[in-house]
Amino acid sequence: MRFVKGHGTENDFVILPDPDGALDLGPAAVAALCDRRAGIGGDGVLRVVRTKLCPEVADQASMAEWFMDYRNADGSVAEMCGNGVRVFARYLVASGLAAPGEFGVATRGGVKRVRLASEGDVTVDMGRPRVLGASRTTVNGREYHGLNVNMGNPHLACLIDDPVAGLDLTAQPGFDREVYPDGVNIELINPVADHAVSMRVHERGSGETRSCGTGAVATAVAAAHAAGRSTGTWAVHVLGGTVTVTLDEETSYLAGPAVLVASGDWPAVLDG
Numbered sequence: 331m332r333f334v335k336g337h338g339t340e341n342d343f344v345i346l347p348d349p350d351g352a353l354d355l356g357p358a359a360v361a362a363l364c365d366r367r368a369g370i371g372g373d374g375v376l377r378v379v380r381t382k383l384c385p386e387v388a389d390q391a392s393m394a395e396w397f398m399d400y401r402n403a404d405g406s407v408a409e410m411c412g413n414g415v416r417v418f419a420r421y422l423v424a425s426g427l428a429a430p431g432e433f434g435v436a437t438r439g440g441v442k443r444v445r446l447a448s449e450g451d452v453t454v455d456m457g458r459p460r461v462l463g464a465s466r467t468t469v470n471g472r473e474y475h476g477l478n479v480n481m482g483n484p485h486l487a488c489l490i491d492d493p494v495a496g497l498d499l500t501a502q503p504g505f506d507r508e509v510y511p512d513g514v515n516i517e518l519i520n521p522v523a524d525h526a527v528s529m530r531v532h533e534r535g536s537g538e539t540r541s542c543g544t545g546a547v548a549t550a551v552a553a554a555h556a557a558g559r560s561t562g563t564w565a566v567h568v569l570g571g572t573v574t575v576t577l578d579e580e581t582s583y584l585a586g587p588a589v590l591v592a593s594g595d596w597p598a599v600l601d602g
C-alpha cells in the first residue's frame with residue numbers, strides 16, 4: 331500500500347491513495363498506521379477514493395470526483411475534518427488528480443469547496459456552523475462552559491480564563507453524553523487580541539492534537555458569540571501554527587498551510 335504523509339498546522343494525516351476503492355480499511359489497520367511508535371503516525375487517515383464508488387456519498391459524485399474517507403487515529407469514522415480536507419486537496423493537486431484552482435471534495439459532511447494554487451495556503455468553504463446551545467466539560471477536575479457548535483462533526487468550544495498554555499489535555503475530558511451521544515471534540519480558548527485567540531483541542535478519536543480545522547471554526551464562532559458578533563475574521567493560534575477563519579452571514583471559511591512531507595510503502599518494501 332502506497333502512502334503519503336501530510337499535515338495542516340501539524341494536524342497530521344496518513345494519505346492512502348485508493349482510486350478504485352480496492353482497500354479494505356478496518357479500524358485495526360487505521361490504528362496501526364496512526365501509531366506513532368509502531369506505525370507511520372498520524373492524527374487520522376485520509377483515504378482517497380472516487381466518490382462514485384462509495385455508496386455512502388455517491389449522491390455527491392456529480393459535484394466532487396474524489397471522496398475524503400476520513401478516519402480518526404483510533405479507527406473511528408468522522409463526518410468531517412477541516413485540516414484533512416485542505417491536506418487532501420493539496421494531495422490531489424500535487425499528484426495530478428485535480429488542477430489548481432477551485433473544486434469540490436466529497437465528505438460525510440457534504441461537498442466542501444476548496445481553493446488552492448500549486449503552493450501557498452489552502453482555503454475551504456466549511457459551510458454554515460450550527461450553534462446548538464450551551465454545554466460543559468470537565469478537564470482535570472475543572473468545569474468549563476461553552477457553546478455546542480456542529481460543523482458536520484460535534485464540537486464544544488469553551489472560552490476560559492485559565493491560560494490554555496498550562497492545560498493538561500492528556501486525559502479524556504468529561505462531557506454530557508445526552509448532548510453528545512457520539513462523542514465530541516473539545517476546544518479550550520483564550521482571547522489574545524481583537525479577533526485573535528489561542529486554542530487547544532482534545533479531539534474525539536485522536537486525543538489532543540496540535541490543530542483542528544473544524545475546531546478552529548467552532549472556536550471563531552464561540553469568540554464571535556462572546557463578542558456579540560456573527561461575522562468577521564479570526565486568527566486562531568494552535569500548537570502547530572495559525573489558521574484563519576472567516577465567518578459571514580452564509581458560511582465559514584478556513585485557510586492555512588497544508589503540506590505533504592513524505593511518501594512510502596506500508597508495510598515497508600526494502601531493496602536488497
Ligand SMILES: N[C@@H](CCC[C@H](N)C(=O)O)C(=O)O
Binds near residue numbers: 410
Ligand atoms: N482534525 C480534524 C477533525 C477530525 C475529526 C474529529 N476528530 C471528529 O471525530 O469529529 C479537523 O481538522 O477538523
